Amino acid sequence: MRLVRFERQGQTRIGALEGDQVVDLNDGDPDLPTDMVDLISKWSDDAVAAASERGARHALRDVRLLAPIEVRKNIIAVGKNYRDHAAEFSKSGFDASEKQLIPDDPVVFTKAPTSVIGPGDAIVLANDPTGTTDYEGEMGVVIGKIAKNVSKEDALDYVFGWTIVNDVTARDLQKRHVQWFIGKSPDTFCPMGPAITTRDELPDIRESWMTTTVNGEQRQHAPISALIFDTETLIATLSEVMTLEPGDVIATGTGLGVGIGFEPPVYLESGDVVEVSIDGIGTLSNPVK
Numbered sequence: 001m002r003l004v005r006f007e008r009q010g011q012t013r014i015g016a017l018e019g020d021q022v023v024d025l026n027d028g029d030p031d032l033p034t035d036m037v038d039l040i041s042k043w044s045d046d047a048v049a050a051a052s053e054r055g056a057r058h059a060l061r062d063v064r065l066l067a068p069i070e071v072r073k074n075i076i077a078v079g080k081n082y083r084d085h086a087a088e089f090s091k092s093g094f095d096a097s098e099k100q101l102i103p104d105d106p107v108v109f110t111k112a113p114t115s116v117i118g119p120g121d122a123i124v125l126a127n128d129p130t131g132t133t134d135y136e137g138e139m140g141v142v143i144g145k146i147a148k149n150v151s152k153e154d155a156l157d158y159v160f161g162w163t164i165v166n167d168v169t170a171r172d173l174q175k176r177h178v179q180w181f182i183g184k185s186p187d188t189f190c191p192m193g194p195a196i197t198t199r200d201e202l203p204d205i206r207e208s209w210m211t212t213t214v215n216g217e218q219r220q221h222a223p224i225s226a227l228i229f230d231t232e233t234l235i236a237t238l239s240e241v242m243t244l245e246p247g248d249v250i251a252t253g254t255g256l257g258v259g260i261g262f263e264p265p266v267y268l269e270s271g272d273v274v275e276v277s278i279d280g281i282g283t284l285s286n287p288v289k
């Protein structure tokens with residue numbers, strides 16, 4: 001199932017995406033939570049399947065899609081998780097924290113929840129005073145149940161599904177402040193969506209590819225299988241020390257082809273449209289203003 005959050009006639013609902021239609025799950029079963037984190041926490045295959053049979057159907061064009069999760073916590077994100085991107089980032093001179101070209105252990109940082117926007121929402125360049133705004137297309141792992149001390153072998157059992165995150169970054173802030181948090185967290189700098197594809201529908205995310213375009217021009221095209229630290233390793237590494245909770249999102253890192261890989265760097269400009277696609281999840285499209 002591909003789950004979305006949407007707004008229609010002033011109400012926020014959870015829907016199942018079917019072709020160019022959205023089935024209103026909250027209409028199909030008024031007892032289902034309207035909050036995605038709650039729905040994931042209390043997930044029932046039977047209840048959701050029944051709701052998807054009964055719920056009202058709307059044309060996709062008649063609703064406004066929102067970020068699939070109203071996040072309550074920081075987005076967990078992983079840096080330098082593709083070899084060729086790690087090399088491109090190092091060469092750009094923007095990595096003030098560099099210890100190794102290819103890390104031995106995952107480079108983990110977070111993005112503020114206030115940075116999250118939905119499909120179609122604008123990335124606002126005014127939130128980056130340095131004018132060095134760059135895109136990073138990424139696969140996002142959505143956690144399905146409380147995870148602590150989970151082994152790599154069991155890690156996928158804790159995955160609810162997959163989404164798309166654009167880890168938009170203010171490059172000069174990322175470099176200037178050494179710690180990446182501020183450069184990764186300007187308002188609107190975390191587009192997410194359009195959907196969460198549940199793991200039963202997309203059991204092996206490694207078979208998918210991630211593609212990023214700017215104004216239709218392909219900039220990134222990477223197989224998820226090329227991640228240095230895969231989903232299982234990331235969940236094992238994080239859960240060894242911290243409790244992961246339902247609805248937590250891990251942005252797993254970007255591939256080759258970001259704007260600072262160009263010489264000179266090519267930053268996003270007002271009027272651009274950035275689209276990140278992952279097979280089996282969809283396309284996350286955001287204008288830049």
Ligand code: MG
Nearest residue numbers: 136167253254
């Ligand atoms: Mg990133």
